[in-house]
Amino acid sequence: MSSRLNQYYLQALPSSVKQPHYQPEAHQASIVHIGIGAFHKAHQAVYTDDLLNSVGGDWRIVAVSLRSSTNRDQLEPQDNLYTVVEKNDTQMTHRVIAAIEKVMVAPENPDAVIEQLASENTKVVTSTITEKGYCLTPDNRQLNVKHPDILHDLENDSQPKTMAGFLVAACRVRRDKGLGGFTFLSCDNLPENGDTSGIAICQFAELLDSELAAWIKDNVSFCNTMVDRIVPAVTADDVSALKDQFGYIDEAMVSCEPFKQWVIEDNFIAERPPWDRVGAQFVNNVHEYEKMKLRLLNGSHSALAYLGTLQDLDFIYQAVSDSSLGRFIDLLMDDMASTLKPVSGVDLGSYKATIKARFANSTIPHKTQQVATDGSLKLPQRIFDPLLELAQQGTISKPLCLTIAAWLRYLQGTTQSGQTYLVNDPLSQPLTEIAQSTTLSAKEKLQKIAEDTGVIPTAIVENDNITNTICAYLEELNQLSVSSILDELI
Ligand code: CS2
Numbered sequence: 312m313s314s315r316l317n318q319y320y321l322q323a324l325p326s327s328v329k330q331p332h333y334q335p336e337a338h339q340a341s342i343v344h345i346g347i348g349a350f351h352k353a354h355q356a357v358y359t360d361d362l363l364n365s366v367g368g369d370w371r372i373v374a375v376s377l378r379s380s381t382n383r384d385q386l387e388p389q390d391n392l393y394t395v396v397e398k399n400d401t402q403m404t405h406r407v408i409a410a411i412e413k414v415m416v417a418p419e420n421p422d423a424v425i426e427q428l429a430s431e432n433t434k435v436v437t438s439t440i441t442e443k444g445y446c447l448t449p450d451n452r453q454l455n456v457k458h459p460d461i462l463h464d465l466e467n468d469s470q471p472k473t474m475a476g477f478l479v480a481a482c483r484v485r486r487d488k489g490l491g492g493f494t495f496l497s498c499d500n501l502p503e504n505g506d507t508s509g510i511a512i513c514q515f516a517e518l519l520d521s522e523l524a525a526w527i528k529d530n531v532s533f534c535n536t537m538v539d540r541i542v543p544a545v546t547a548d549d550v551s552a553l554k555d556q557f558g559y560i561d562e563a564m565v566s567c568e569p570f571k572q573w574v575i576e577d578n579f580i581a582e583r584p585p586w587d588r589v590g591a592q593f594v595n596n597v598h599e600y601e602k603m604k605l606r607l608l609n610g611s612h613s614a615l616a617y618l619g620t621l622q623d624l625d626f627i628y629q630a631v632s633d634s635s636l637g638r639f640i641d642l643l644m645d646d647m648a649s650t651l652k653p654v655s656g657v658d659l660g661s662y663k664a665t666i667k668a669r670f671a672n673s674t675i676p677h678k679t680q681q682v683a684t685d686g687s688l689k690l691p692q693r694i695f696d697p698l699l700e701l702a703q704q705g706t707i708s709k710p711l712c713l714t715i716a717a718w719l720r721y722l723q724g725t726t727q728s729g730q731t732y733l734v735n736d737p738l739s740q741p742l743t744e745i746a747q748s749t750t751l752s753a754k755e756k757l758q759k760i761a762e763d764t765g766v767i768p769t770a771i772v773e774n775d776n777i778t779n780t781i782c783a784y785l786e787e788l789n790q791l792s793v794s795s796i797l798d799e800l801i
Contacts, residue, residue, distance in 0.1 A: 313554055316561045318390040321407065325557055328394065329406035332364050339369035340412040341432050342584065345474050346440035347374035347382045347414055353395055353542040353567040355437055355498060360410040361589035370584045371412040373427050377440060377474065383414035385563040393563035394553060398674045402569060405557070417477065421470050428481030429488070434581040437496045438508070439538075440474055442688035443737050444499075445511055449765035451501055451691050454511040461515065468519055475515040482516070482527050492530030494579045498538045500609055502692040503598060505576060509533030532580035535597040537604050539572040541669060543677040566675050570665075574600045599654045606647040607659075608666050610693040611640050614710070615670065616682035617717035622793045623726045627677040631670040635797040640667065642801065643710035650697045684735040686718050687742060687766045694718075698777065699770050707776045709800055715767075716784035717793075719756065722746030727792060738764050753782035 314320050321330055342359065344351055351374065362370055376382050386393060391411045397404045417424045428436065438444070442451065446458040454475070455461060464476030471477050478495070485492060495512075497504035512533075516524035542565060549566050553559070573586065577593040587593050594600070612627065618639070619630030630636050644663045651659070698711040722742050725731050734743050745751065745759050757778055761767040771777055787796050 313558055313560050316389045316392055316394065316407070316559050316563075318392065320559060321392070324407065324559070327405065328557060329404070331360060331407060331409040333367065333409070335363075335371065335409040335412070338363055338367065338371050339432055340371040340373045341369050341434040341582070342372045343428055343433050343436045344372050344374045345377065345436065345438040345477070346444060347376050347411075348439060349542045349545055349565045349567075350538075350540070351437075351439045351498070352393060352408070352411075352563070353565045354538055354540045354571060354573070355439075356408055356410045357395060357571065358573060358586050358589055358591055359584065360406075360408045362584060362586060363410060366585055366588050368584065369432070370410075372410050374411050374414045375417055375424050375427070375477075376414060377417045377444065377472070377477075380416045380419070382563070383416050386411065386414050389561065389563055393565065394561045396549070396553065396564065396566045397569045398566065399569055399672045400674060403674070404569075405553075418472070421477070424477055425469075425480045425484060428477060428493075429484035429490070431490055433493055435494050435496065435579075435584060436478065437498055438474060439498045441685065442499060442501060443685055444474055445497075445501065445508065446473055446475065447501075447507070447511060449687070449691070450768065451688065452507060452510070454514040456514070456518065464515070465518055475512050478512055478531075479516045479519065479523065479527070482531065483520070483523055486523065486526045486530070491581060492527070492532075493581050494532045494534060494583070496534045496536050496575065498536055500538075500605060500689070500692070502605065502696070503535055503601070505533040505535035505578075505597075530580065532578045534576040534578045535601060536576065537572070537574040537597055537600040539604055539608065540567055540570060541672070541675065541677060542567040543675050544681055568669055568672055568675055570669055572604075599652050600657075603651050603654050603657065603659075603662070605692050606650065606697050607644050607663060609689065610647055610697065610714075611643055611666065612670070612682050613686065613689055613693050614640065614643055614714040614717070616679045617686070617714065617721045618793055618797070619679040620683055620721055620732070621717060621727050621788065623728050623730060624679055625676075626673075627679055627682060628671050628673040630679060631667060633794075635794045635801065637667070638801050639710060639713075639797045643714065646701060646706070646708040646710055647697055649704075649706075650700045680732065680735075683721060685737065686721070687736050687738045687764065690715070690718060690766070691768070695768055695771060699768070702774055702777060707780055709780065712777060712780040713784045713796070713800060716781050716788055719746050719753075719760075719781075719785050720788040738766065742766070753785045754778055756785075757781065
């Protein structure tokens with residue numbers, strides 16, 4: 312019978328699985344991470360494990376799940392240990408991570424989460440709650456004060472549901488106890504993720520207590536960060552492959568690519584984990600790194616997700632390996648690149664080539680449908696912003712217009728061969744209803760999405776050159792095959 316990974320099993324691990332060199336319980340937790348999932352486990356927790364291995368310090372992590380108990384239930388029986396499998400066509404490595412001290416499930420005990428965030432030991436709070444967890448307006452810049460969860464938290468500020476609610480409740484306790492604040496690092500793909508989180512959290516606080524909002528502005532620093540690592544959702548096959556190879560069960564494992572990057576704005580109000588000793592970069596300004604990654608990597612990812620899904624391609628590696636789609640991505644990246652300023656130490660040509668090679672990694676199959684989720688929250692920073700910037704420079708980007716048309720066509724819920732799927736997006740109901748209408752013209756659909764949901768910016772619907780291009784592509788996508796449209800564009 313196979314054993315479950317836990318602290319006792321560590322001694323029995325085969326030597327090809329790297330183990331932590333430190334005694335986990337000898338290090339306290341000074342980081343609270345909100346939104347534990349595969350990405351956190353394969354990114355920030357790996358950097359932190361590297362730090363504990365090579366430098367030490369009280370930098371373990373208390374992770375919080377705002378919704379489900381799944382991660383706690385998988386990790387707790389394993390003493391919060393889990394395996395990270397890094398792989399591509401030429402390498403595969405396995406290591407056990409011990410950086411997470413425990414997982415708290417917020418809905419089970421919100422007071423305990425507030426207490427942890429308000430503890431004197433807490434110096435840094437990180438988050439990966441996906442774009443929708445921030446409860447922002449459609450342009451992803453302000454707090455959506457009409458969001459049902461925000462309304463709930465304004466009414467129940469000591470028993471919150473949202474991250475903003477928890478952070479503000481914890482700041483109230485810290486202020487009342489005479490403690491200082493902490494540094495907050497958003498690790499999600501939002502535009503200017505630190506500044507945006509700061510704006511939304513302070514807006515939320517302002518609605519409750521303006522003195523507390525002022526305290527937060529003075530005592531909490533919001534760092535912008537650029538995070539990068541491709542981490543597809545874990546499958547039952549991943550868990551069985553690990554068991555077959557090494558003979559142990561790890562329900563909490565994650566698989567990812569070998570590549571990882573973390574650029575962090577150096578704006579820490581409290582003690583700073585020396586993550587730069589283990590490969591992260593502290594810089595004065597993250598914006599250009601962030602824009603480069605959001606547009607070249609995430610923008611291309613979304614384009615592959617929508618165009619790939621329409622072509623019945625289940626995985627990103629299949630989409631990028633399709634010769635027409637691959638060539639299309641080159642054109643899309645060229646247009647994106649002309650909206651970017653030079654980034655210190657980065658050669659854009661090799662950056663683009665590396666992204667394509669990373670997408671082509673078939674050993675970590677990443678579902679097109681996974682990347683396609685929540686398009687209404689991803690497209691503003693990935694596609695709409697660069698499209699409008701290019702239009703200001705006098706260019707109507709065909710690749711970007713085709714990507715928007717592909718998203719609208721994707722919202723119809725069928726591939727070009729007629730396979731159906733569910734659209735996963737917080738606004739799926741209004742968006743699919745408009746996209747599937749048989750009476751509205753393509754232009755009316757764009758206008759209605761802009762008016763009813765605010766997702767498409769008015770600057771786009773007011774620009775005839777842009778709307779005509781998107782509408783022409785949408786009509787073509789309803790009549791022709793994706794590959795013939797791509798071939799024509801190329
Ligand atoms: C992806 C990202 O799901 C998505 O929208 O584009 O999760 C992407 O894999 C990461 O940002 C890579 O760093």
